[in-house]
Amino acid sequence: LAKTTQPISMDSYEGQEVNITCSHNNIATNDYITWYQQFPSQGPRFIIQGYKTKVTNEVASLFIPADRKSSTLSLPRVSLSDTAVYYCLVYNTDKLIFGTGTRLQVFP
C-alpha cells in the first residue's frame, strides 16, 4: 500500500497559485518527502524534496508542518505546461511506492 494520500485531481487557471496537499500519517523518522511531476508517456521528474519546515527551489515550494504527517506542494503562477500528474512520495532508503497522484489540469 502507498504511504500517501492525495486528491485525485485539481483544476486551476493560468497565473494562479496551486497548492497540492499530501497526507502521510505513518511517516517514519528517517523518511524524506519528495514530489515528482509526470507528463504523459514520460518518466517522473523530480520537483522538490524536504524533511521539515519549508523548502523552496526555482519551480516550487514545499511546506511541511512540525508533525510531518502532511505536506503541501505549492506551484506559484501555474501555466498550461504545468498540466501533469503530481506524485508525493515518502521514503528514505527503501523502495519507492507510488500512490494515485494528483492530476492537475491548468486552463487558459
Add this chain to the structure above:
Amino acid sequence: GAVVSQHPSRVICKSGTSVKIECRSLDFQATTMFWYRQFPKQSLMLMATSNEGSKATYEQGVEKDKFLINHASLTLSTLTVTSAHPEDSSFYICSAREPPGQGKTEAFFGQGTRLTVV
C-alpha cells in the same frame, strides 16, 4: 539532477518473442534500481527492485520468470520481457538512486519504454 537513460523509448514486438529494456545511470553509480509498469491513466506500479550483483526482489504478483532482471554493473540494469503477450503491452519505467548514506535520497527516472506486443 542526475541522468537515467532508458532504451529503447518504444518497441513493437510479436507475441511470443522477448524484449530487452536497458536502464543506465549516466553520471552516478546506482547500487539499486527499480522497475515499474504503468498502464494508461494509472499510477506507477513497482515490479521489482534490482540490486547490483545480486538477485532482484520481485513484488507480489510479478512473475520473475517472465520479467527477467539483471543488474550486472553499477550503471546498468536490464529488464527482459520473455515470451511477450499483448497483455504485457505497457509503459515500463526504470529508476535509480545513489547508494544510501551519501546524504542524497533522490531517485531519478528514465524516460520510459512503450512496449506494444502485437
